[in-house]
Amino acid sequence: MAENIEAWWARRQRSKERDVPYEIGAYRTEWERYPVLVRQYHPDLNRNITLTQIPPAAEVYLTWQCDAGHVFVATPDEQRHRPGGVRRRSSWCPDCLALAAPKRIVNRQLPVDQQAAPDARRVGPRSAVGGVPPPRPTSTPPTSTPPTHTSRTHSPPTRTTLAAHPAGEAFHSGRAPRPASAAEGDLRSRLAERLDIDLRAANAVQVRRPFFAHREVWPDIVLVELKVAIEYDTIGKFGLEHVGTREATDRRKDRLLREAGWEVIRVRCGKLRPLGGFDLVAGGVTAPLIERILERLREIRGDLIVNAYLR
């Protein structure tokens, strides 16, 4: 008989006579086989107990959140036995599965305003590592909803229409400059080949204090799910970029990101020296550089979570 997580944890504390009945990492090998579940599991939805502290056979109700933002409750066993195997992500979320169904009978029987919103159970999307929601405009239900639905109040507003975001939230900003260099584009596409993360989902992060005119910064590459920004720094055609007073600006930008719960990896090219502890000195965009960035991401967020996003 499955229990809620508080009851389950308390019972294990009693039986093991320890405050922490299972150490962090105890079941990591077992969970590594289920990257989709690693991505759906968020400690902040589960009393800050990490997935690696939960035996995969535990009879406990856990709260999960799919990539589209649906929040649902299921035991580890239910999750591991979802139909459809490991590849199609929608088969791991009951709400996505329902939305993917070819016919939605409820829709045709009830007027639009009497339907439950398909995402009614949604508590709000969040990123994998923090409590901060990433932008998920695609979580709005697709085509089967009649057009009138768009004007209904129960339709969640797309986040890009909001004037402000909570600090640490990544979003798409119309103010952000377009990607500057070919090398930056190359870096983005090579990372996209390795990581199952939409690198175009956001181009800005809300910060707590103004950076120039706005409380937002525009990193070159925004890894929403990992809350890591990647900057590709070169001295530019005239040798003036990222040097002198511009270095202070870079440092300030990094500080603001860290204050908002993000981490920064700067790829420093040419003669530029590292600014932060995770920065990498490189001669250009190469395969080894991509591996070094992945290694940095593992240092920052842990290999369990980063490997769960590998393609």
Ligand SMILES: [Zn+2]
């Ligand atoms: Zn879902």
